[in-house]
Amino acid sequence: MIALATDVFSAKISNFTSVQKNIPGCALHYQANHSEVFCSDDWEESKIDKPFVISECGSPAYLAGYEERYYEFGNEKGFQGYFEIDKWKASRINGDGGVDVTGAPIGLQAEGAGNLLVRSRPTDRLQLEIVIPAEGYLSFNWKKSGGSIFVSLILNGEKKQIVSKRDESGSFFSELLHEGDIFILEIESQGEFEQDLVLEELEFLTNALGVLERNWKAFNLEGANIRFSQFITIIRANLIDVVFPPNVKNIEKYDPDRTGYPLLDTDGLFFTTTDRIPIEKGACQFEVSWKDELVTQEEKPVILRHWVVDDLKTGSVIKETQKISLFSDKDLPPSLSKQAKEVNNSMNSILDVHGVGY
Template sequence: MFRLVHTFYLCMQNVSIFAKAFPKHFRHCRPLSAYISEHTYSLLLFAAILFLPIVSKGQCTELICNQNVEVKLDADCLGEANPYFMLANYWSCTGPATMEYFLPNGTPVPNNELNASHIGQTINVHITHDWSGHDCRGTLHVVDKRKPVIEIDHVTLNCTEDTSVPAVGEPTVYDNCSSTVAVSHADSIIDFGCGYTGFAGYFDPANWSVCLTNNGDGGVDVTGAPDSILVEGANNSPLSTSPKYITKFKIVIPTEGFVSFDWSSFGGSYFDPQGFYLTINNWCVQLTNDSIQSGSYTTGLLYPGDVLSFEQVSDGDADVVNTIVSNFHFHTLAWKVIHRTWSATDEWGNTRQYTQVITQQRASLSQVIFPPDHDGTAAPMLSCGAMADLSLTGQPIIDEDGDPLTTSDQYALDNGECAFNVGYEDQHIATCEGSELVLRKWTIVDDCSSQILEHTQIIQLFDITPPVINCPTSQTVSTSSLGCFTSLTLPQATAFDDCSSTITITPEWNFGTGYGPFDDIAPGTYTVTYEAADDCGNLSACTTTVTVEDEIGPTVVCDGQTVASLNNDGQAMVYADVVDDGSYDWCCVESFMIKKQGAPDTEYAPTLPVDCSDFGPNLLVTLKVTDCAGNFNTCDVEVIVQDDEQPVILPPADLTVDCTTDLSDLSIFGQPTVFDNCGFDLQATYNENFTGCGAGAIVRLWTATDHNGNTTTAQQTITLDNLNPWNISGNDLVWP
């Protein structure tokens, strides 16, 4: 064992870290020659190399092995025994040696390499001294004493962000020999609020460490806390010709920030050698000297884990220097700091802890974005009956970059978060039925700066849903019996609304608005639009149709009698419109049709042919008058079929025949030809008028009479004459 005295400067550590942070104020502190500090090291190998004489090969007469030598596996979970520790008499048997490892059952260790499979086992070791050939057998015990490695970054979050493990993340943990590592964590929360003033909260004196070097009797009087503390020098310790006692009042900085304070040293006569120092990570600045005994000081930026120390140097004399530290402030943007201490334990019980610093920064009022107006423009209006709940209307958020379009850095702001007092008051203004206007006045007070931010959010709880309207079914009405028109009142529609009990329904069509009554509506199909309006002006509409039809049949007026005269062919045509005697319809007449009474309807036609068979006074016909809508009415008319055509007789020609002609059959003298449209009766008579010589004339008289009594006569005269008179030439008489 050798005792080495450090003579390098106490504050040389972490120079690269803090040289930039404190280039002007901090410097290397006093050398250890001023304050004796000793460290003892066990450097067996170093001592053996530097101070032991070189042993010749011939001095090793026996090899003695140690038992139960502990072998620690390295970062790769591999290991081997050091022959210097395996040999009890290495000093007499220096030089190379060969080691062989055997399992407890005597089996050689594969590749002569110790690994995780050997942890906890006792391994037999056979050592052979290469120079002398001596050997011995010892044992070793394989252990893993390397702690798991924990890797995780410190995190700075917005004051409203989620700090849970799932949100922040878990560390990467690995171990040299264990595949399974148990990981746990514990959180301690430091609430900075607006920062610390005085020795309170995290900086309460109870959280500081008091360190006294060289058993000095100095101390720290915290009676004045939280306003001040007194760092006392040693005044009743063995007197030293040069100051060697240091009273240190130390604390670990929890998060980024600055420390400012006032200091005042008093007592004693020499303030230069017995100075008051501020030390950060062993970099320090001397605040007092013989010219300056009080002042104010502000550090540079401090980081989590930095160690800040107020240090009073003294020499043990009663003429001691003490320093009061007051007006202490820790200036930080942190609102809360979570020290999340991760613990990782491997399979062999090795445990490592690492503290992750999670800083939640305070926000400024300039980062606050208020929820949008729910006015139908910035954001949709809320429906009637809804509650103006924050879950629907929104609440203020913190926007880190001030750009509302980037949402990944936006976080909801609740009352009490980020040192903000958040509240609102609602003013309710009734509008239409079931709706209201809410003027929500937000007030946010920054507890740290006492600044106030106000904003009025407009929230319209408005009936934006139109009523549900049900139109009446389509309706058909008839025209009036007084004309081709009708008068009507439109049917009622129904409607309901979720918000408004007052619903106005207004029908509208070609003839105006409202339900009516409406007059002089001509036949046709009309669309009627019903519009329903609630109290807030929301509209809905539906349509139906109203059809006005001519359902009134025509008024039929017939002649009492109509005469139909047969033509020379024995036929006549009775026209339907001829037997009409002023039939009419209020809208229009489409047709006049006629048939014989009792005939099938299929025989209706515009005309009715009659002939000789219909002769007589009792022919009844039916007149059917149809309007343009298909309505019809009928009436019966008596048609008198008359035959006014005279029969036509063409008698045979008159003849002159000899008086000697046989007159017993007059037909030999020809028969008359008789014509009539419907038939006739022919009567023949004759009259004779003869002279004594058989000459004279026969008059044949024919009389043709038809069914209507029309009579026509004709005659034939047959003259009888002596066509061969005697002695007409005078030659037949022979005179005597």
């Protein structure tokens, strides 16, 4: 008989590294979902599927809560953030076939600028394992002292050599990786002396804004307990998904609440509109600003609203001008109305500057 954890939901399944106290015949096992949320979505727990935990002996299994940490993906390189050295599971496979599993075994040393020095003994095999938190690519440079070190990549159980013993330095760029993939670097020494391998400029290239890691605890009444991680990927918005407000004719009030703000098309499909959200209410590291320019066309005042949306994550900018035709100039702010009669169709600039950042 297998007892299930209380209060669990069905989920898309991914397996993650766990640390547990094992009770013979009554071990705990788990399955954890890997979720994705858009950067403007509500991250309420009720919207994230909970892990699924079982007790193989029939004893009731319980989730005891979690600790949460957010890792933001940026342009920095090195073994830091989500990919810091302590996040990698390290296993030393000794020459006699024995396995030594530790958090950071002797032979792993942090170097300047987030680099990693791997020192291997003769006939050793060292495995460095991490779970990929989001869709993307992993790259790094490497160099070694001595010509008898092999490096292989084991991805979801499939192994291939990426560094041969004759190579002294080089670079690695992965295939497209997916959230939940098990990424293992296996470093094997075949020399007679200790040898060094330096991994440097590690970089994770992804469209995700970041990842939320929940480190869960679970237990059963027989005394078994387990820790494991669940990942929630925060999907970054793209400037190509920005939809600017259309031109407006013959109105009296021209504030953006009436004429429209730029919107984010969250599903990327421009023929659907129910998924669009105002950027000023988002949380996607976008900054919105605009400048109002007054001109006259056919003897009527016209506001040219110059919108600017900045992606603070990438430094990219997108711009668009919205044309707002007014009935009259009586409701113009002082910065514009006092010069309205001096404006002509040459589009001299009379500007009113606004901005809002989120």
